[in-house]
């Protein structure tokens with residue numbers, strides 16, 4: 108089709124000019140020429156007509172979104188992952204508007220950066236746009252994990268996963284999360300830590316108790332180790348050759364599957380479901396529907412732990428960076444947390460879920476971090492059929508990417524978008540403009556847990572410690588989420604409490 112349009116349409120005048128040079132030739136030759144010429148003209152008209160009909164059909168009925176498809180070259184694809192995603196999208200949005208087409212990873216894509224259009228893709232017409240991931244990632248997480256599915260299987264699993272991360276289900280785990288925080292904090296004192304690495308360890312431990320319950324089976328340690336191998340390969344090139352991180356990760360995945368299957372069968376036999384997501388998935392046979400198979404349960408447990416820890420750790424790393432760079436804000440957050448601490452001490456009790464509901468400033472700091480950092484810059488969907496969309500035509504199989512980051516950084520919804528300003532959340536954002544946890548059927552079931560574990564950590568960290576960023580301050584790295592450069596190395600020291 109591209110070839111069709113790019114044929115150079117030779118202007119007829121050129122041919123006319125050539126033929127007029129024959130005017131001294133005999134009449135018969137001339138009339139043959141005129142006949143040939145008329146035939147040629149007729150053909151030209153027909154071709155032009157066909158071409159314009161073709162074009163008209165595409166420009167009127169089936170108008171593709173504007174934008175340049177180019178030839179997918181590696182540089183462009185790498186750019187989207189390795190360079191500042193703000194400018195990649197902003198440049199194109201400025202040129203083409205809120206809906207434009209492009210090419211990444213060899214796939215034609217439509218980028219969406221208006222809240223209304225994103226809502227259509229994720230919520231109102233979600234059935235027309237299925238989630239899509241590279242096959243290597245699907246293999247690594249497990250093909251039966253809910254991320255990859257649509258329809259009945261997805262909604263059945265989603266209900267189960269959601270039910271185990273509802274506020275009512277996690278409010279009892281505040282003390283356990285606090286125990287994990289209190290285990291980590293002293294190990295940071297007077298040392299320089301890689302914030303991202305430490306936050307990953309913290310978020311991983313929280314994810315493990317939420318997914319597998321509090322029962323400390325002998326398998327837990329092994330699972331942790333295998334997970335680390337899996338993660339190393341997850342973001343590497345999917346090269347299945349001896350010695351590659353990918354091959355090692357796939358091996359770890361197989362062992363993880365076996366370990367988890369043993370754990371599942373053990374808990375089935377002992378009728379001890381042990382709480383957590385695993386307990387809910389094992390217990391799902393109590394409903395009318397069939398029991399989930401071992402590998403369905405394993406894939407989903409592995410998938411949830413995956414979705415839970417990298418994301419939360421990246422956001423926490425940004426929170427520490429922003430609080431470090433905004434001293435007044437850090438002091439204000441600390442005062443809020445000291446107020447809570449006072450109540451906890453006076454009542455001689457532990458930190459509770461209700462305490463975490465009374466941390467408005469800290470909560471706004473987390474919201475503003477989710478907006479500013481937008482660690483999930485966008486998500487991938489794929490059109491399951493030809494779709495009419497906002498006056499455009501999106502062909503079946505094209506990728507559709509709602510750009511959360513562009514929406515979060517649009518000055519119409521968030522004035523001075525580059526400024527870190529938690530007070531903007533004193534009024535709720537306009538509907539569908541703030542989607543750090545996505546929207547619609549595939550939105551994040553772990554949002555409350557993520558916020559809870561951030562609040563509990565910030566409670567103890569701001570009261571007891573201060574941190575100084577080491578080295579050059581302001582770079583960003585992508586691995587794959589955007590995080591402060593080198594994972595934000597900080598020196599942690601006990602907080603000196605000023606005498607009143």
Ligand code: HEM
Nearest residue numbers: 254414415418419422486543544545549550551552553557
């Ligand atoms: C601050 C941390 C987190 C962020 C920013 C985040 C963000 C997101 C987003 C944007 C989506 C939607 C993806 C899409 O529509 O394609 C998502 C899905 C998901 N998240 Fe999170 N998430 C976080 C933490 C967690 C936690 C703690 C859990 C653990 C329970 C979790 C589990 C999931 C699952 C299972 C899905 C897939 C849901 C589905 O496909 O139906 N996430 N997350």
Ligand SMILES: *[C@@H]1O[C@H](CO)[C@@H](O)[C@H](O)[C@H]1NC(C)=O
Nearest residue numbers: 246249250361364365368402
């Ligand atoms: C996990 O093991 C089961 C058999 O126990 C198998 O059916 C399933 O395909 C395995 N899953 C993965 C992702 O390897």
Ligand SMILES: *[C@@H]1O[C@H](CO)[C@@H](O)[C@H](O)[C@H]1NC(C)=O
Nearest residue numbers: 293294295296297298600601
């Ligand atoms: C850390 O340093 C401070 C001040 O130098 C000191 O009071 C504290 O005991 C040290 N903590 C540890 C765990 O070494």
